[in-house]
Amino acid sequence: MMTKGVTRDMDGKTDDRPMLILKDIHKFYGANEVLKGVSLEVRRGELVTFVGPSGCGKTTLLRLIGGFTDISSGDIILDGQRINDLPPNLRDTRICFQNYALFPHMTVAENVGYGLKINKWPKDKIAVRVRDLLEMVELEAFGDRMIDKLSGGQQQRVAFARALSLEPKVLLLDEPLSNLDANLRLVMREEIRKLQERLHITTVFVTHDQFEAMAISDRLVVMKDGLIEQVGSPIEIYERPANEFIASFVGYVNFMEGRIVSIDREKQEAVVKTEFGEIAIDLRQNGIGEGDDVLMVIRPESVTLGIECGRSGNNRICGMLKSYMYAGSIAKCTVMIGDKKMIVDQYNPRDAMHFKNAEKVEVEIPRSVHLLKKKKK
Ligand SMILES: Nc1ncnc2c1ncn2[C@@H]1O[C@H](COP(=O)(O)OP(=O)(O)OP(=O)(O)O)[C@@H](O)[C@H]1O
Ligand SMILES: [Mg+2]
Structure with missing residues (x-):
């Protein structure tokens, strides 16, 4: 089996050089610096997703990689070659835009084969390649259809097949699913991930949807104001966010303030004193010491709710x-602890009525909470 990020050539040698390297990339629009020094290495066959608030520079970065916007300073290295100055058509990258940018006056097959035709492929070879691509995206019966006679999901597949036609080294996808309704979005994201893994194609994905990002990516890159805040696997970003912004950007979070009153290094246990009592946690992170002021990152699904208080x-x-909002598989509870609100997700809420009428409840903070050290003032 192929190991993630490693390509074997015909002699069985491995190639673990990064496919794409971004080196200290800056981009100015006039006096406005929208990328302020972005550096990242993307492994071969990896799917990396950029997430971040609107305007943080995600699309700009994709456009720079694809060659549609000039870089102000820094380097883009694709498979060992510096590509800063190459026009888009000479880069081994393909971009799939949010609106798909399909040609409405052409059929599905003509759209998919367009890049091949421009590259002067012979007609018979184009026909074979287009057939293979359409088969791959399960549209083999749709080759002669006009684009406007397709559903949103089908158009998405055509755009994907067209982007793959010239076997780019890097596929760039900017919000490729945002035009689809919620259910189709779920289906398509699985399809994209399956194909991406099967073809082992290095992919840079951009989305607003943090859950989509977590579901399909090998690694997430969280951006803010033109800078990378954190890079990590979805679980790292969710469970061990580097700061308050990341913690609250990816999923919902309850913060609780406290101070470390003791640390037992042998038991890997820390005790956090809060205004509501002491909380013992398993300390698996470095850089936290006695006397530190911390924020506990408490995820709603990690809290246990009890009816007995005292x-x-x-x-x-x-x-x-x-409040107790019963919604079948989950109940969303809002618990006031002193004057602070804590959101608790209760799964399998069989005791719905029981809780619904409760006034006092008990929350149990898990020992696994992540701590953020507060900066000393
Ligand atoms: N052609 C342009 N000229 C001037 N400013 C631009 C241009 N394109 C983008 N910007 C600015 O650059 C910043 C980053 O824009 P970008 O489109 O990269 O954000 P984004 O992260 O993709 O946001 P969204 O999530 O809304 O798509 C924004 O402040 C935007 O206004
Ligand atoms: Mg964008």
């Missing part, structure tokens, strides 16, 4: 149930 200790805190 057993203090063991990370249990008593609160008032403000």
Whole structure:
């Protein structure tokens, strides 16, 4: 089996050089610096997703890689070659835009074969390649259809097949699923991921949807204001966010303030004193010491809700149930702890009515919470 990020050539030698290297990339629009020094290495066959608030520079970065916008300074290295000055058609990259940019006056097959025709492929070879590509995206019966006679999901597939036609070294996808309805989006994201893995094609993906990003990516890159804030696997970013911005950008989070009052290095345990009592946690991170002011990153699904109140200790805190919204597989609860709101997701809420009428409830903070060190003022 192929190892992620490593390509074997015909002699069985491995190639673990990065496919794409971004080196200290800056981009100015006039006096406005929209990329402020972005560096990243993308491995062969890897799917890396950029997420971040609107305007943080995601599309600009994709356009720079694809050659549609000039770089102000820095380098883009594709498979060992510096490509800063190459026009888009001479780069081994293909971009798939949000609106697909398909040619409405052409058939599906003509759209998919367009790049091949421009590259002067012979007609018979184009026909074979287009047939293979359409088969791959399960549109083999649609070759003669006009684009406007296709559904959104089918158009998305055509755009994908067209982007793959010349076997680019890097595929660039800018919000490729944002025009689809929620259900189709789920289906298409799985299809894209499956194809991407099967073809082992290095892919840079951009999306607004943090859950989509977590679901399909090998690594996430969280951006803010033209800079990378954190790079990591989805689980790293979700479970061990580097700062408050990342913690609250990816999924919902409850923060609780406290101070480290003791650390037992042998047991890997830290005790955090909060205004609601002491919370013991498993300390698996470095750089936290006694006396540090911290923020606990408490995910709604990690908190256990109990109906009995009054057993203090063991990370249990008593609160008032403000709302209990039953929604079948999950109930969203809002618990007031003092004057602070805590959101708790309760899965399999069989005791719905029981909780619904409760006033006092108990929340149990898990020992696995991640800590963010607060900067000393
Ligand atoms: N052609 C341009 N001329 C001037 N400013 C631009 C141009 N294109 C983008 N910008 C600015 O650059 C910044 C980054 O834009 P970009 O489109 O890369 O953001 P984005 O992260 O893709 O946002 P979104 O999530 O909304 O798509 C924004 O402030 C935007 O206004
Ligand atoms: Mg964008």
